[in-house]
Amino acid sequence: MIPAKIDPISITPIREKGVESILDWFERHKQTFYILGWSYLSNQQQMEELFYQSIVKIHKELPRFKSETSFETWVTSIFIHICREIANDSSLQASEESEQQKNLFKALDQLKEYEKEAIVLTYVKGLSHGETAQLLQVSVEKIKELLFSGIQLIKKEMGFGLPFNGCKEYHKDYIDYLEKTLDRSKKIGFEKHIYHCQDCQEDLATFQDVMLTMSNLTEGIEDFHVPSDFMENVKARLAEKEKHRQLKNKKRKRMGTVFASVFALLVGIEVLTGAFTNIYYSWTEEDQELRAYLQQDLGERLNLEAENNGVKIKIKSAIADDVQTLLFYEIEDTAEDNQYVINNYEGISVENEYDIMNSNANQMYYPPDLESEVNNEKKNVFQGKISLLPLSKEKGTIKLKITQLQKLIGDPSDRNSLRAYENMEYGTGEWSFEIPVTKQPSIEYALDDETEVEGVPIRFDKLTIAPTATILQYSINHAQSGKRINFLNFDNLEVNNKKVKADLYGNSFLESPLDMNWSSFQAHFNPLFGEKPKEVNVQFGSIYLTIEDPKTIILDAAQEYPQTFEYSGSTISIDKVEVGLPSKVVISNHNIEKRAYESLQFNIMGEGENATTSMEMNSEGVLVDKNGTEYNMDINPVPYEEIEQPRYLLTVQGLELRSDNAGEKVIPTRLEIYGYNTTKYLDDVVKISLE
Template sequence: MITATANSISIATIRREGGDLIVDWLNQHQQSFYILGSCYLSSPQQIEEIFYRTILYAQKELPRFKSKMRFETWVTSIFVHNCREVSRDKSKESGARQGIFKALDQLQQDEKAAIVLTYVQRFTQEEAAYLLQVSVGKLKELLTSGIQKLKNEVWSGSNFHGCMEYQKDYLDYLEQTMERSKKIDLEVHIYGCQQCQEELAAFQDVISTLSNLTDRIEDLHMPTDLMENIKEKLKENEKYRQQKNKKRKRMGLVLGSAFAILIGIGFITGTFANLYYSWTEEDPELISFLQQDLGQRLNLEAENEGVKITIKSVIADDFQTLIFYEIEDTVEDSQYMMNYDNGMLVKNGFEIMNNSTYPRYYPPDLESDVNNREKNVYRGKVSMLPLNTDSATIEIQITGLYKLIRNSSESQNFMGYENIENKTGEWNFEIPVTKKPSTVYTVDEVIEIEGIPIRFEKLTVAPTATTIQFSINHGLTEKRINNLNLNNLEVNNKKMEADMYGNSYVDLQQDVNWTTFQTHFDPLFGEKPKEVNVQLESANLTFDIKKTIELDDNREYPQTFEYAGSTISIDKQEDEQSTNIIISNRELENRAYETFHYNFVNEYGGSSSAMEMNSEAVLVDKNGVTYELNQPDFRYEELEQPRYFTTVDSAKFYSENDIPKKMEIYGYQTTKYLDDVVKLSLKSQIKEKK
């Protein structure tokens, strides 16, 4: 692990010795950083790419670095930032990951970063807080909530909950940093509280497991030629950098003097803009932005490997930096798209972008007219992080593009790029951009669903999106709403569908009993909202209904039990090496639960640790039509409000001591369809902000 030891090295020394020392230093610490990368990614190729990006960025920024932080702290911050960028699409990783790494994928990004920095990389809480740009108090909150989730996911399955007033002290107690009086008070309480005893032990177990990930480096199968591959890529990059022309071509639209006069007259009268952009631009969505003066035509070009990329325009606001682009294959009839998570690097992203949020996802659009006119041209858009300043020049390096395959289920599946042929090369851009303001309206509307309060708080009208912010109360112990899906937003009789990929958690420091979310809708061009209605779609709920099932070996398997109105089967299969427990319920009609949370308990009363866990599930749309997950003839985004039903869970045990004697169910999740329309009263308008 990276600690402040004799191996620590100052940035001044690195500057004096040169960039090669960065490579040598990472070579010495490659195991530690490979484990760090594995906390975010399962692909060795992606982790190798993180090493490569980190070295390139560190070498580039080293001459301008003025901070007094330790070199290892600085490099780790770069490494973690790159990991977070690449791992945003969790669906690509979760299927192949198990145990602690799969559990880490379920955390919020700041929770994960706090945990890996503090317990995997073993930074002090002060250093970890500095890297995350939060207070030490906030860091402890992130650590506590993250450990709670890991405990529930991997260890105990949330069958016990310690006393809330003492949970905040667990970390200080385990790290032996508590004041004596508080320590005595906690120990007296723990002595008489079994729930806190068990939860504190689980906290210690989680922290110990995280701190000892170094011992599992062999299980991670770190490539033996990791650094050799990276050094070869660095050599190729340096060779190409020396050969390329420093001056990048920019093509501008040159207008004749008569046409320029016509434009001038048109802008003065306010009648020519629509015609002008319809003559000079093909993408109707981009035309709408340009007509509202929300962006400007750029037409920045770069060409490599027979592929020309043109940055058409950029629009920036508080939610994202939206780039419209065109990619032309000048050699073959192929269409390519850009993906922010892979193949794109914002070289100055640390300085100019807000890294505490996430860019929106826009799937490839092969249905539009503009992408069906030419076989070798694709016009699309890509979302990047929002700016943290009013204006900037974005330095982008593109090293990979994704080939779009028509008439193939692979090309249509959500983020299904792994098996699609990509295009490598290097395209560099410097993109000037100015952030546009947003208008925020306060809302004060409270409703209840299943007796759980939900309050609507804020309507934001931004150039690239309209958003509704709402909070869900989770103070009830027996049930809670995990997420609320909105169907559409109607403003001044104009209806806008909710963005399928635009529902997100908002990290706000407020009452601990409320969790805040934000739903995105299409932009509201030129509209000042007066009448605002939001239609609800569905709510995902958890009901904490507990049940213990004894696994009686004196009875013949399969056995059955009743839970949440369903009959569920348990089967037990044994061979010389293992015991496999199979839980199944394929009856979906009128089934109350979609999936339930459970834990196996061994004969000693502890949690049974399954070495292998697998599950089967189906999707069921609102009309009751069932879809197998491996079924190739449907697109998820076209299903009407699909629900995810688990049909089979299996757990394999290899140790005799782990063979479970009972199963404890803690609760179940389900979806409630809604069609309520909530009228929102706009209480006040907060001044426009950038």
């Protein structure tokens, strides 16, 4: 196996000298990259094209290189990306290969995409598991799984006998054991097991044979000499390109734009496909969510910029569908170290909203991601997204105007707290954009399933798979008495074994239900990117109920308070009944452990002419997560979005009562409780059939 190398070269000279330094770098590394290229291609014409395109691409993308990774790893990602492009180009035909190569390449071609990439990068390029995991954007454990399954299939293709029959729980240790990286304690246990298990002994021996055979094959490829004129031909092509560039110097910028447009078009029509499209975007787009949309060809890079008062706003991309129009932005304070975000509801307007957007739709909300790695790298740059209304047309241009930005204040660790919003600061200016958008199609699936939750019928009506969201439309029956479900919260939706989480802010009520006994809602989940559902499972998270449980308590201001009474398994205290202007009634229950209710639905009744009153309520409460852990709302920060299924239990409810006749006192006579509200946690999973 070719040993992995750590390139000690500094990136600074390469940036300064440009193409010449990149070419020199490839001259020193040509052997390993030539071998890597031969894993995908098979003639010198293809290989020359590969090196030429790689050097051009690296030179173009060099300003975006991040020093967090090694230069060689970054180059490898681009190199393989172009390998795949050329391998898919039928205009460059392959030549004859040696029998040894044929056997290896035939076996590799039988692997799944990620299995092949893991094998090639590990055993041909010689990268570590960590470096391979970084390139493929998966975990190290996943790389080991891919290597195991890939070697298992190569074993079959190259005639090494039957599938592995050893104990499955030890399969994951084969690679670490043979590479001598298994922890000592695990190694001892593994060797004890192998000693007593004949099947595992045979498995391990065969597995080792396959790995040795692969090493021998790759070593055989390494013996192939890079043709003496190979790099000279590449240099000649680059020199010709430079000569052409100088002759066309006046048109250079224009031609660069055309090249970028053509390259974007190639990506759009999926000439550049597979795992290494993901690698390419991993180096050119920091925002992981936007990167996913670009990989799926659901939008394009825009990078529209406007600057005012030392603050530069860039609209990076726009993703539009029937649900919403997502704008991904970056804000840079070029004068000071401030971070700004766009507030969905203040200082932003679409000047042609009524011409281009669906004003009847609900606008989605996404809180700014204050904890992302990219937003903690620089003190003066913030990347985020906002949701606008969906388009009413198939395509158009959004005329966006921004006049105010919200400034993030305080330490980043405090920004999720309520206190961060008490003294908000703003930056003002004027930033205008004309944003071209094209609405991406959505697919709707009619549903006709019904289930019951706490005895209340729930009906599933429709599933919509849109590029920016997955939407489940459902209805709750409220014809029965005694119990009503106000809200139904979901945990996740699973389509074809792929789970997507529910959007915390994505529940919405639908007007004009078809049946007056049903209330219709929409639940939003993360996008599925065009998944065609064969099987749909939905997992409930919780429900918010209203329970009818009437009880009347007589009040008498002449008596001494506090007094207590029992209700729904709890002891409730009436702390105060006071007649005055206004009259006051205070009830409390500080014991929240295993309490049936979160809040009471009640009214205070007066007597005689003073029975008609107005009430003002003041309340106190405590935030509790699913496990019963309490969070003090008066102590900031409260990480609300991080709390698992939070609920708010009222501990004190104080009322002030006033008569409709000014100057008259209200005499409280009865506390009439109609029922209570409560949250119940669920873990039910319902399988939904598609029509």
